[in-house]
Amino acid sequence: xxxxxxxxxxxxxxxxxxxxxxxxxxxxxxxxxxxxxxxxxxxxxxxxxxxxxxxxxxxxxxxxxxxxxxxxxxxxxxxxxxxxxxxxxxxxxxxxxxxxxxxxxxxxxxxxxxxxxxxxxxxxxxxxxxxxxxxxxxxxxxxxxxxxxx
Numbered sequence: 001x002x003x004x005x006x007x008x009x010x011x012x013x014x015x016x017x018x019x020x021x022x023x024x025x026x027x028x029x030x031x032x033x034x035x036x037x038x039x040x041x042x043x044x045x046x047x048x049x050x051x052x053x054x055x056x057x058x059x060x061x062x063x064x065x066x067x068x069x070x071x072x073x074x075x076x077x078x079x080x081x082x083x084x085x086x087x088x089x090x091x092x093x094x095x096x097x098x099x100x101x102x103x104x105x106x107x108x109x110x111x112x113x114x115x116x117x118x119x120x121x122x123x124x125x126x127x128x129x130x131x132x133x134x135x136x137x138x139x140x141x142x143x144x145x146x147x148x149x150x
Contacts, residue, residue: 052095052136053135053136053138055094055135056135056136056138056140059091059094059096059133059135059140060135060140060141062091063133063140063141065087066084066087066088066091067130067131069083069084069087070084072084094135095135095136095137096133096134096135096140097133097134097135098131098132098133098134099131099132099133099134099139099142099143101125101128101131101132101143101145102125103124103125104121104123104124104125105123105124105125105145105147108139109132109139109142109143110125110132110142110143110144110145111132111142111143111144111145112145112146112147113129113130113144113145113146114127114129114146114147115146115147115148115149116146116147116148116149117148117149117150118148118149118150120148121148122148122149122150123147123148123149124147124148125145125146125147125148126145126146126147126148127145127146128143128144128145129144129145129146130143130144131143132144
């Protein structure tokens with residue numbers, strides 16, 4: 001009887017050990033599964049970011065064309081004005097926006113090209129020499145400006 005009781009206890013201990021191993025493996029599997037789900041979400045987000053900014057090099061190259069079209073449209077030719085508006089509209093739909101270059105100089109958005117001594121507050125933008133643009137809320141090209149310095 002004692003032998004049977006001893007065997008029963010040993011079997012119960014073995015079963016407990018196996019249950020513990022199963023539980024540990026199950027927990028490890030759940031952790032790996034959660035890590036994989038998080039990895040997949042992160043990859044999707046990175047893919048979206050890549051696609052969102054993939055065209056920024058092309059847009060940057062087109063900015064000089066946009067500047068030239070704007071200058072040409074100021075000469076009065078209606079056809080060029082229409083082309084300029086259409087071109088600008090397409091770029092804006094893709095995420096391009098002009099940087100406001102009025103008021104106070106901001107190094108995040110503006111690049112100083114010239115300084116003029118004048119009767120105005122230090123750091124005030126006097127003239128925009130070349131427009132700046134943002135693409136999908138990131139600075140693509142800084143506005144080149146002339147600022148006031150006393």
